[in-house]
Amino acid sequence: MKKIFVFCVLLFLFGSSVWASSDIPLTAQDHPDDDGSAIDLSWKYEGELPFSIWIERSENGKDFKLISKIAPAKTYITDGKNIKPGNQYYYRLKFVDAQSNIMASTDIVKAKSEAQWFNSRRTPLLVMVIILSSAILYFILSARKGKHLFIRKIAGLDTIEEAVGRATELGKPLLFVPGIMDLDNIQTLAGLNILSHLAKKVAKYDSTLYVPVSKSMVLSTAKEIVKEAYLKVGRPDAFDSDSVFYLTDDQFGYVAGVDGIIVREKPAATFYLGAFYAESLILAETGFESGAIQIAGTAMPSQIPFFVAACDYTLIGEELFAASAYLSDQPNQLGCLKGQDVGKALILITIFVGIILDILGINIITNFLQMK
Amino acid sequence: MSFFEKLMKIDRRIIFLLIFVGVAIPLIVALNFELEITQPVRKVHGLVEDADDGAYILLSFDYGPSTKPEIQPMAIAILKHAFERDYKVVCSALWPMGVLMCSEAIESVKEEYPNIEYGVDYVNLGYKAGGLVTINHMGKNMRETFPTDAANNPISEISIMDNIKNLTNFDFIVGFSSGSPGLKEWVQVAHDAYGVPVAGGSTAVQVPSLSPYLNRENQLVGLLGGLKGAAEYEKLIASPGTAVKGMDAQSIAHLLIIIFITIGNIGYFVTGKYKQKRL
Amino acid sequence: MKRQFPLVITFFVGMLVIVSQFIPHQPFGHLSDTLESWFLIISGFAILLGQLNLLKVNIIKIHRKSRNWQYYIVCVVSFVVMITIGILWGTQDQPGLLGQGSALVSFFGRKPFDYIFKYFFENLSATMFSLLAFFMASASYRAFRARNLESSLLLISAVLVMLGRTTIGTWLTGWIPENLTYLHLPQIADFIMKYLQKTGQRAIMICAGLGIVGSSLRIILGIERSYLGGK
Numbered sequence: 001m002k003k004i005f006v007f008c009v010l011l012f013l014f015g016s017s018v019w020a021s022s023d024i025p026l027t028a029q030d031h032p033d034d035d036g037s038a039i040d041l042s043w044k045y046e047g048e049l050p051f052s053i054w055i056e057r058s059e060n061g062k063d064f065k066l067i068s069k070i071a072p073a074k075t076y077i078t079d080g081k082n083i084k085p086g087n088q089y090y091y092r093l094k095f096v097d098a099q100s101n102i103m104a105s106t107d108i109v110k111a112k113s114e115a116q117w118f119n120s121r122r123t124p125l126l127v128m129v130i131i132l133s134s135a136i137l138y139f140i141l142s143a144r145k146g147k148h149l150f151i152r153k154i155a156g157l158d159t160i161e162e163a164v165g166r167a168t169e170l171g172k173p174l175l176f177v178p179g180i181m182d183l184d185n186i187q188t189l190a191g192l193n194i195l196s197h198l199a200k201k202v203a204k205y206d207s208t209l210y211v212p213v214s215k216s217m218v219l220s221t222a223k224e225i226v227k228e229a230y231l232k233v234g235r236p237d238a239f240d241s242d243s244v245f246y247l248t249d250d251q252f253g254y255v256a257g258v259d260g261i262i263v264r265e266k267p268a269a270t271f272y273l274g275a276f277y278a279e280s281l282i283l284a285e286t287g288f289e290s291g292a293i294q295i296a297g298t299a300m301p302s303q304i305p306f307f308v309a310a311c312d313y314t315l316i317g318e319e320l321f322a323a324s325a326y327l328s329d330q331p332n333q334l335g336c337l338k339g340q341d342v343g344k345a346l347i348l349i350t351i352f353v354g355i356i357l358d359i360l361g362i363n364i365i366t367n368f369l370q371m372k
Numbered sequence: 373m374s375f376f377e378k379l380m381k382i383d384r385r386i387i388f389l390l391i392f393v394g395v396a397i398p399l400i401v402a403l404n405f406e407l408e409i410t411q412p413v414r415k416v417h418g419l420v421e422d423a424d425d426g427a428y429i430l431l432s433f434d435y436g437p438s439t440k441p442e443i444q445p446m447a448i449a450i451l452k453h454a455f456e457r458d459y460k461v462v463c464s465a466l467w468p469m470g471v472l473m474c475s476e477a478i479e480s481v482k483e484e485y486p487n488i489e490y491g492v493d494y495v496n497l498g499y500k501a502g503g504l505v506t507i508n509h510m511g512k513n514m515r516e517t518f519p520t521d522a523a524n525n526p527i528s529e530i531s532i533m534d535n536i537k538n539l540t541n542f543d544f545i546v547g548f549s550s551g552s553p554g555l556k557e558w559v560q561v562a563h564d565a566y567g568v569p570v571a572g573g574s575t576a577v578q579v580p581s582l583s584p585y586l587n588r589e590n591q592l593v594g595l596l597g598g599l600k601g602a603a604e605y606e607k608l609i610a611s612p613g614t615a616v617k618g619m620d621a622q623s624i625a626h627l628l629i630i631i632f633i634t635i636g637n638i639g640y641f642v643t644g645k646y647k648q649k650r651l
Numbered sequence: 652m653k654r655q656f657p658l659v660i661t662f663f664v665g666m667l668v669i670v671s672q673f674i675p676h677q678p679f680g681h682l683s684d685t686l687e688s689w690f691l692i693i694s695g696f697a698i699l700l701g702q703l704n705l706l707k708v709n710i711i712k713i714h715r716k717s718r719n720w721q722y723y724i725v726c727v728v729s730f731v732v733m734i735t736i737g738i739l740w741g742t743q744d745q746p747g748l749l750g751q752g753s754a755l756v757s758f759f760g761r762k763p764f765d766y767i768f769k770y771f772f773e774n775l776s777a778t779m780f781s782l783l784a785f786f787m788a789s790a791s792y793r794a795f796r797a798r799n800l801e802s803s804l805l806l807i808s809a810v811l812v813m814l815g816r817t818t819i820g821t822w823l824t825g826w827i828p829e830n831l832t833y834l835h836l837p838q839i840a841d842f843i844m845k846y847l848q849k850t851g852q853r854a855i856m857i858c859a860g861l862g863i864v865g866s867s868l869r870i871i872l873g874i875e876r877s878y879l880g881g882k
Contacts, residue, residue: 035680037512068537071424080512081537085677115676122673129669132861136868181552184690186863189870189878196877216701217694221878228879245708246701251551252438252779264719277551278438278577278780285786289384299859301852302581309794317855318862324877325869332874340865347857384789391788405818406825408837437773438780472768475743501695505687523744576816580852583844600816623817625784630810632792637806640796 023047024104028091028111031078033122036085036115042076043093043106050095050103055079058090061108085115124369131346136339143331149338156295156313157326163293164201167268173208174198175267177258177283179274179298180251183217186321187299191274192218192225193324194297198271199229203238211244212261214254219246255279259286272296272311273320276303284310297323376639387632394628398620405623407616412586413604415594416571419544420453427543428460428536432558433470433477439550439575440473445615446573446602447477447548453609455485460532461494462542464518466506466553471499471522473548491530498522503553507561511539544569544593555582559591569593573601658873665871706730736763808843815840 024045031038041055050072056064057079067081072095083089088110095104143149167174176198178191195211202209211226213219223244230239247257259282262270270287272280273296280296280303287294288310296307297315307314315323318340325333354365423429431450435443454461463474474496488494497518500506509517514536515527527533535541545562547570549555555572563570569590574582576598585592596605599622602615664686671682709723717723740755741747742764752762759766797803814820820836827834833842869875 033675035675035677069535078540115680117674117676119673119675126673132864133868136865140874182694184687186866190862190866193875193877215694216697216699216704219701219704220697225878242708242711246704248705249698249701250776251436252776256775256779278575278783281786281790282779282782285790299855299862300581301855301859302577304855306790309790317859318865321859321862321866324866324875328877330874333869336865336869336874340861343861343864344858347861382792384792387789387792388785391785395784406821407818408821408825408835410837410841436776437768438776440773441777441780472743472765501691502687505684505691508684580844580848581856583849584853584856586845598816619818623819625788626813626817627819629788629791630813632788633795633806633810636792636795637797 024093024095024106026091026093026106026109028089028109030111030114031080033116033119036113037083038078038080039083039089039091039111039113040076040078041091041093044075045095045104047095047104049073051098052096054094054096056092056094059087061090061110064090064092083113085113088112128343132339132343135342135346136336139338139342140332140335143335143338146331149331149334151322151326151334151337154315154319154323154326156297156315156319157323159293159295159313160198160327161201163269163295164198164205164207166293168205168207170268172268173210173265174202175258175262175265175270175287175292176209176211177270177272177274178211178213178218178222179272179276180214180254180279181275182215183221185275187275188215188218190321190324191297192221194271194273194327195222196225196229197324197327199226200233203230203233203235206235206238208240209243210261210265210267212247212254212258213244214247214249214251216246219244251277251279255282258283262286262290262292266290267292269293269295272298272307273315273323274298276300276307281306281310287311374643376642379635380639380643391625391628394624395621398624399617402617403620403624405620407600407603407607407619409604409608410601412595412597413601413608416450416546416573416596417453417594417605417608419569419571419593420450420457420546423457423459423543426458426460428462428532428541429454430539430542430545431461431463431474432545432547432549433463433465433474434467434554435473435548435550435575436467436469437473441614441618442575442599442602443548443550443573444473444477445599445613445618446596446605447473448480448613449602449605449609449611449615450546450573451477451481452484452611453605455481455488455493456609458493459543462497462532462536463494464497464510465499466501466503466557467551468499468501471496475522491525492532495530495532496522497527504557504561507539507553507557508565511561511566514538514541539566539568542568544571546570547572548574550575550578554578555592555595556585559585563591571595574598576600654876654879657879658876662871662873665867669871702730733764733767736767740764742768808847811836812840812843815843 024043026041026043028039028041030036031040052069053072053074054066055068055070055077057067058064067079068077070077079091089112090108090110092108093106094102097103139149164174176195178195179185179188181188183189199209209226211222213222223241226244227239227241230236247254263286267290270292272283272294276283276298277300280298284294284296284307294311295313295315296311297320298304298307299317299320301317304314304316308316322337322340325337350365357364358366420429431447433447451461463478465471465474478494478496482488498521500517502509506517514533518527520526521530539545539562545558545568547555547558549572555570555574558570558572562568571593572582573596579595579597582592582595586595596602599615599618603619606613606616668683668686671679674680706727709727712723713720713727737747739747739749740752740762742762755763761769795802795806795809797806814823815836815838820840824835832838866875870878
């Protein structure tokens with residue numbers, strides 16, 4: 001009798017745990033579009049809310065280790081702890097109370113982590129890259145074949161020659177500020193590209209150019225650019241290596257230094273071309289007060305209004321990136337600008353068509369772009 | 373030269389003096405203008421208020437001393453709210469000077485919450501270079517990204533970090549940013565890649581560039597913009613501080629600028645007409 | 652060869668980074684992160700270059716007794732003092748060569764580096780930033796003119812946002828009943844920021860993004876070589 005009773009109790013306990021686990025479906029699958037370092041777990045638990053959910057993992061189906069304790073209301077998790085691609089992993093979940101007693105647990109499930117060769121979530125990006133690149137390459141090739149490409153006037157860039165001439169007549173220097181970001185910022189590169197053209201003109205007119213920089217890497221690059229410019233024009237002797245100098249990495253220390261240079265040296269023209277933050281208006285107003293011609297260009301949307309208000313000419317957004325192509329007048333580079341315009345037209349059409357379709361309840365374009 | 377022509381060519385030092393007086397007086401004599409709470413700030417407050425008991429939150433101090441007057445008040449307000457709700461606060465910085473900003477913010481809050489204990493209720497993990505890359509690493513493994521805290525204590529010895537393996541272990545993240553790296557990077561990685569709710573505070577001038585992230589996908593749950601955002605949050609937590617005091621000065625400064633613009637336009641039109649008659 | 656080699660490296664690395672954005676599989680998955688880390692390491696070493704240049708330029712000007720040479724002494728002395736006290740006594744919880752400097756901490760209330768940082772540098776930075784308030788006033792006075800329709804619209808929205816973003820806006824329109832809340836200046840300012848300016852911002856961001864793509868392609872393909880110092 002006693003044995004029957006013990007057997008019934010054990011049967012009840014075993015049966016209830018089996019009954020409980022079979023009621024909690026747990027699925028494990030490889031996390032998509034990754035390097036094989038994550039596995040997704042999802043489950044559906046309908047019972048008394050536990051205190052915590054314990055996630056246990058094993059690599060052989062036997063030796064389970066606790067890898068995480070998560071909040072009781074969660075129904076999915078991505079396990080990214082030391083998952084190696086190509087390995088099989090076994091999981092089980094335990095739903096525990098405040099005393100760490102197991103209220104319920106799931107069956108053991110397994111999944112193999114795999115690295116994908118293509119991130120399908122970035123398909124819209126790939127499509128845009130291909131279309132844009134194709135348009136750019138097409139126009140570059142067209143330009144090389146001699147096709148004339150119309151590019152509208154950019155007033156700020158047409159004034160560069162005039163500004164350099166004015167500085168030479170007045171015997172005053174020019175000041176070029178390539179922004180406060182480092183060489184990994186494309187706006188800094190765009191600014192330095194323009195510096196190359198400007199430095200050639202300065203070398204040709206035998207004027208003086210100051211280039212205070214905020215980052216050491218920009219210092220090396222800017223020095224080489226200006227030196228090469230003087231070399232190309234045949235005036236290597238006129239190059240002063242101290243005309244390109246480092247001030248400080250600190251934002252407001254840099255702007256204090258540049259303001260001091262503007263107030264003391266009273267340049268005839270100042271160029272602010274690159275990435276700027278809050279210091280833009282301080283620079284522009286000080287330059288305005290000194291009476292210099294000011295040409296600014298940045299792709300920072302928050303700083304453009306300050307430059308527009310205080311400077312004579314402002315290159316807005318993409319005009320900064322187009323400047324180098326515009327100044328070089330080379331077919332290759334102008335073709336690139338035309339290709340960008342095709343991209344812009346495409347985006348406009350996509351936005352317009354997308355809005356109409358969304359209003360009609362057809363979310364194809366929205367879902368595609370959001371990868372839903 | 374007529375009066376308006378003189379006015380159009382006024383020495384800008386007079387404008388500076390008027391601004392100085394206009395900003396200084398409200399700082400001495402409180403005007404106590406009423407403040408209306410805007411929706412982006414309410415959303416940040418809601419995110420902090422409605423989190424689970426014992427929630428783990430990450431505060432990222434991505435600004436320096438130059439923007440401290442604008443951003444520090446909102447950091448202090450969020451810290452106060454978090455400690456009031458008994459959350460576990462983990463602080464980090466993507467800017468080198470952010471570490472000091474964090475220390476100073478916590479020092480000022482400790483007077484009001486003397487019982488909070490370092491390592492149990494809050495921790496300062498310090499600065500890590502790398503911006504987007506660092507946030508990505510944090511998303512995978514916090515301990516590898518921050519093996520020690522700002523005072524070089526091993527993370528394994530800090531009890532608050534016991535349950536933190538990566539960014540997904542946080543209930544939400546609040547970034548205080550005045551540039552790059554900052555809130556944009558937090559949104560791009562922490563929210564878009566790891567699905568962690570992100571809210572933030574920024575300088576007023578950054579608000580236009582961050583507001584596209586206040587969308588139906590809640591890339592940014594809410595945003596405290598500039599001193600006004602900080603003042604609104606102080607009002608919501610019923611703990612007026614430097615931001616509320618500063619708003620009077622900001623209001624007067626804005627009013628003065630509007631008056632200058634009006635005078636400038638009146639002068640512009642009057643002198644324009646006057647010149648046309650002379651011709 | 653001297654000019655071709657950097658172009659080849661640029662092309663190779665550029666194409667590799669673009670391709671790695673679409674391939675999660677190793678070694679492509681972490682390529683961008685790795686290259687970014689390399690850049691940070693290199694720029695860390697490059698900081699020394701900048702500091703040496705700063706010292707060189709200032710010392711030469713002092714040596715030659717150029718115009719205002721006394722002010723360059725201030726720069727050099729500040730630089731040397733900060734580096735020295737940072738190395739000797741460290742900052743915050745980090746010890747220096749001479750330990751934590753307890754005697755100095757008890758005298759100043761904090762370490763010398765932190766003291767100068769908090770009471771000199773922080774205040775100087777905030778002062779430079781606060782110049783914006785004054786310059787904003789003078790720039791607005793000069794630039795905000797209702798010359799034509801566009802500038803008039805800009806002027807009106809600027810005034811509405813400036814009022815709405817402050818307590819004066821609430822004070823001016825607080826009396827408007829609740830069912831007409833949308834006429835409150837803060838709500839109007841919010842509307843302008845949420846719908847009107849966001850549209851413009853997005854347009855600028857899209858165009859700037861396209862500009863970045865074009866500029867980057869030109870650099871990767873070797874069409875743009877100005878950053879190397881020539882055609």
